[in-house]
Amino acid sequence: MKKVIKQDNSNIRKDSYDLLTKENDEAPNNPEGLKLLTEEIEITKATYDENLSIVSDILNDIKIEKKIDIEKIQIVAKSLVNNVLKHTDAMLILSRVRKFDDYTFKHSVNVAILTIALGKYLNYPDKEVEILGTGGLLHDCGKMKVPNEILNKEGRFSEAEFEIMKKHPIYGAEILEESAQFDQKSILMALQHHEKYSGGGYPTGCTGSKISTFGMMTAVADVYDAITSDRVYNKALNPFEGLKKLYTEKGHQFHPTIFEHFVYSIGLFPLGSLVQLKNGLIGIIVSVNRNNLMYPRVLVIANETGKMFFMPYIVNVNPPRSEESGKWTMESIFEDNKETKGFAPDEKQGYKVDKVIEPSEYNIDVDFQFNNMQKLIQQIS
Numbered sequence: 001m002k003k004v005i006k007q008d009n010s011n012i013r014k015d016s017y018d019l020l021t022k023e024n025d026e027a028p029n030n031p032e033g034l035k036l037l038t039e040e041i042e043i044t045k046a047t048y049d050e051n052l053s054i055v056s057d058i059l060n061d062i063k064i065e066k067k068i069d070i071e072k073i074q075i076v077a078k079s080l081v082n083n084v085l086k087h088t089d090a091m092l093i094l095s096r097v098r099k100f101d102d103y104t105f106k107h108s109v110n111v112a113i114l115t116i117a118l119g120k121y122l123n124y125p126d127k128e129v130e131i132l133g134t135g136g137l138l139h140d141c142g143k144m145k146v147p148n149e150i151l152n153k154e155g156r157f158s159e160a161e162f163e164i165m166k167k168h169p170i171y172g173a174e175i176l177e178e179s180a181q182f183d184q185k186s187i188l189m190a191l192q193h194h195e196k197y198s199g200g201g202y203p204t205g206c207t208g209s210k211i212s213t214f215g216m217m218t219a220v221a222d223v224y225d226a227i228t229s230d231r232v233y234n235k236a237l238n239p240f241e242g243l244k245k246l247y248t249e250k251g252h253q254f255h256p257t258i259f260e261h262f263v264y265s266i267g268l269f270p271l272g273s274l275v276q277l278k279n280g281l282i283g284i285i286v287s288v289n290r291n292n293l294m295y296p297r298v299l300v301i302a303n304e305t306g307k308m309f310f311m312p313y314i315v316n317v318n319p320p321r322s323e324e325s326g327k328w329t330m331e332s333i334f335e336d337n338k339e340t341k342g343f344a345p346d347e348k349q350g351y352k353v354d355k356v357i358e359p360s361e362y363n364i365d366v367d368f369q370f371n372n373m374q375k376l377i378q379q380i381s
């Protein structure tokens with residue numbers, strides 16, 4: 001028997017899934033759910049953009065040897081924490097679909113969002129979640145001390161260049177220590193985010209419990225955001241494929257339990273994933289049911305051929321029923337050769353996720369879809 005991952009959901013805060021959930025909303029055309037989601041995205045988009053511009057100023061200050069403006073970074077961390085606590089799903093969607101030219105700045109904000117969401121899922125006190133946010137925002141600040149020609153190099157690093165690049169966690173920890181105002185846990189996030197659970201990471205190559213919990217949390221968030229973002233030398237994996245790749249490193253590069261918690265915090269089908277339902281309809285995952293990851297909510301946007309609907313609508317995929325929890329395991333979902341493979345444990349239910357699909361296969365721009373929802377809402381209201 002496979003070991004089923006048990007989770008204690010008793011103290012998870014209410015999130016936007018509850019906000020969007022209506023009783024018995026299996027019937028399509030749920031404009032209210034769509035409106036709520038659109039409003040959440042509108043509110044959080046402004047915050048995301050503003051925070052991104054402040055973070056880019058702060059990181060640029062480090063580059064020109066100016067001191068970190070601790071007040072500014074705390075304001076950003078607090079604002080991100082507030083937004084992630086209130087609008088978890090909308091913030092996670094934004095971290096996936098917003099496109100920016102500068103990878104480092106966007107990556108810093110995204111890692112903060114992901115670590116905050118993980119801290120929230122683990123029900124950490126607000127103070128700790130803030131420390132996670134601050135450390136997430138600054139985890140790569142040491143890169144500002146790496147020469148531009150290496151940092152922005154297209155293609156593979158030479159051995160010598162990689163040796164310099166590998167110093168950025170130490171530079172980062174030094175920068176944060178210098179200011180003497182950062183919590184030790186935030187500093188460890190900068191220092192240890194490239195360490196590996198089973199050893200062989202950098203800068204020290206230490207293993208297991210020698211790596212702080214916050215450091216290991218940052219490591220998962222860092223790699224997840226990196227492999228699911230378009231970079232000069234790497235095309236982004238879709239969020240589900242990204243998680244699948246991370247899964248192969250569970251217990252190796254990543255602490256096994258922290259990896260599992262991470263999956264619960266962002267969803268088995270992470271927000272922003274494009275999926276095809278059993279009935280052929282195509283949609284985007286817009287809300288995670290953290291009580292049972294098999295049952296997300298989907299914004300249906302196109303028919304089985306990829307023809308876009310004028311008015312998208314939200315459906316509950318297999319409305320949550322607690323007695324079905326535990327009928328699946330991460331192994332059965334992530335490992336292709338498992339007999340239990342499949343996204344739909346109960347064939348009697350209506351909407352089921354059949355597979356995760358590549359947006360480019362159907363010529364669908366997920367970012368464009370979200371940006372246009374506001375316009376659609378205005379047209380119908």
Ligand SMILES: [Fe+2]
Nearest residue numbers: 139140193194
């Ligand atoms: Fe890094």
